[in-house]
């Protein structure tokens with residue numbers, strides 16, 4: 001409601017790290033009022049890491065917005081004949097069956113008309129179709145509850161990325177077509193936004209872990225050392241650059257294919273690429289990708305859109321990791337905006 005303060009917590013349980021952000025919106029400004037970060041040393045250690053974070057940050061019993069991602073999340077843009085919202089809700093189960101590789105009984109479905117798509121006939125509309133394996137959502141909810149928090153919304157990483165951008169642009173204002181690209185550990189999410197509308201999303205399975213594997217192999221360092229070398233390569237900068245070049249090219253080509261697809265499908269150009277996620281922090285990667293896309297490419301800077309109201313320690317963690325916190329910000333934005 002106008003003028004009211006509203007706080008919400010986004011909890012991004014990534015494959016490499018858990019990120020938590022509390023966003024407080026009051027009037028037309030948004031502030032980061034709590035933040036936490038904890039690495040996940042391995043699949044089996046995820047629950048323990050989350051439990052620790054919940055404990056450290058005093059989150060027991062609080063409502064959170066969290067997300068799922070990966071191959072059990074299917075996002076498709078499909079052309080359907082024009083129909084109203086209630087008709088669409090009924091039709092979508094039948095339509096979805098054609099587009100998703102799982103049984104319709106195994107998934108939770110959601111859909112939404114996409115405004116402004118070019119390649120639709122006069123009697124057609126474009127619809128964003130989201131299908132998530134029910135099991136994935138149930139497991140995630142169980143994990144969150146067993147760690148002491150109360151999930152109120154389960155979103156999808158790619159959409160959270162768009163919501164973070166919307167919250168930031170509410171505060172700052174950005175026009176044109178931007179491709180948001182979040183480079184995580186296991187995958188990279190792409191969300192192309194025109195002003196305040198998300199027009200296209202895709203997930204590609206290249207990410208920071210692929211860079212780590214190459215660095216580990218070529219520089220003969222263990223996984224712990226890899227993280228140190230990535231964060232601060234010192235005099236091994238050139239070795240790191242050479243080690244990751246192949247993966248950087250693969251990732252760049254995958255993203256470029258998506259941008260090309262978008263530009264053809266929607267008949268408009270992508271003006272800028274905004275990178276986020278821990279993977280985007282690798283020294284030299286943004287420049288390498290910029291060379292590949294031939295579009296202005298920058299690593300996002302949440303600090304320019306949000307004020308920080310954190311303890312000194314919290315502010316330092318947040319600042320260091322800022323681009324990595326974007327999905328968590330976007331999750332909190334789901335509740336923080338209204």
Ligand SMILES: Nc1ncnc2c1ncn2[C@@H]1O[C@H](COP(=O)(O)OP(=O)(O)OP(=O)(O)O)[C@@H](O)[C@H]1O
Nearest residue numbers: 014015016017184185186187208277278279281282
């Ligand atoms: N300073 C840095 N320089 C380079 N790489 C970094 C840096 N900090 C973190 N990373 C890398 O970023 C990745 C983790 O980023 P992030 O936290 O966004 O992933 P995640 O959300 O856990 O993964 P996913 O989204 O795939 O589930 C790891 O591969 C890590 O090595």
Ligand SMILES: [Mg+2]
Nearest residue numbers: 014184185327
């Ligand atoms: Mg992530």
